[in-house]
Amino acid sequence: MPSYLSQRYEPLLASIAGRTWLVLLLRQPDLPSPLQLSKQLQQFLARLQPQPVGVCLVAEQLPPYLRTRLIELGQPFVVPGRQLFWPALGSAETVQRPQRTTPQAVESLGPVAQQLLLALLLGRLLAPITIAVTAERLGCSAASVSQAVKALEGSELVQSQTQGRERVFSLLDTPAVIWERARPLLQNPVRQRLRVQQALLPSQALAWCAGETALAQHSSLAAPAEPVFALASRQWRALGVVTVPVPVPDVGTCVLELWRYPPEGTAAQGAVDPLSLYLSLQGSQDERVQLALDELLEILPW
Secondary structure, X not given: OOHHHHHHEEEEEEEEOOEEEEEEEEOOOOOOOHHHHHHHHHHHHHOOOOOOOOEEEEOOOOOHHHHHHHHHHOOOEEEOOOEEEXXXXXXXXXXXXXXXXXXXXXXXXXXXXXXXXXXXXXXXXXXXXXXXXXXXXXXXXXXXXXXXXXXXXXXXXXXXXXXXXXXXXXXXXXXXXXXXXXXXHOXXXXXXXXXXXXXXXXXXXXXXXXXXXXXXXXXXXXXXXOOEEEEEXXXXXXXXXXXXXXXXXXXXXXXXXXXXXXXXXXXXXXXXXXXXXXXXXXXXXXXXXXXXXXXXXXXXXX
């Protein structure tokens, strides 16, 4: 056989119910197109005398598309523990969950991962907690929470384990330690700030105080003349509100912050959570704001 075929397959003979079959074990993960693969298997079969009744491919794993095409071509194959297609013997498939990939560290946390971590730090989510419950509490998909947990695990912020059919997770250390470790990875939750006439906004946009308005509730900072509210940017688009941005403060104006994640996932008592609030204002050049942020950190539960 050509060397590339000898390197790719290991040929074996199998006797099944008195009939001899050629079985080719796949040695290399890379595979040709389905038609080329079928031709290569037939090349092995044609060189044997007496000729076996057929040839079957055995591989540790095969992509779903390739398995479908081999079935269409009538080419027997076996993926041990996963699927058998061997018309002379039968056909069977076992539904298995894909293996969980190893968590990798990230340079910055995405919106879901950041809000999930803040919820754990603030006790909004009581660990150990499942991915399904977290998705319901934060209003996002289980898949996005699963990816967020992996990012947090890879960055050594949370730990997870399987309990029965569920995966549960919790902080890897005390909240104070995790907060300091996570700070370089955390982003400002505010994507954009708009100044608009407050009377033109629907009630959904005014649900959560933010910015200096919320900071004044936690510190000695005086409340600003223009109230500040927070809303997820995707919710703002969904509302379809048409407003004319106001360039300067005016009678009846307010500031609307459009956030990377829905503030209600961690908000309480009509205001955004204190950690997201801190992240949204930590870049302020106002000395009064910085002093108020120091006061804010002092009231955190840890």
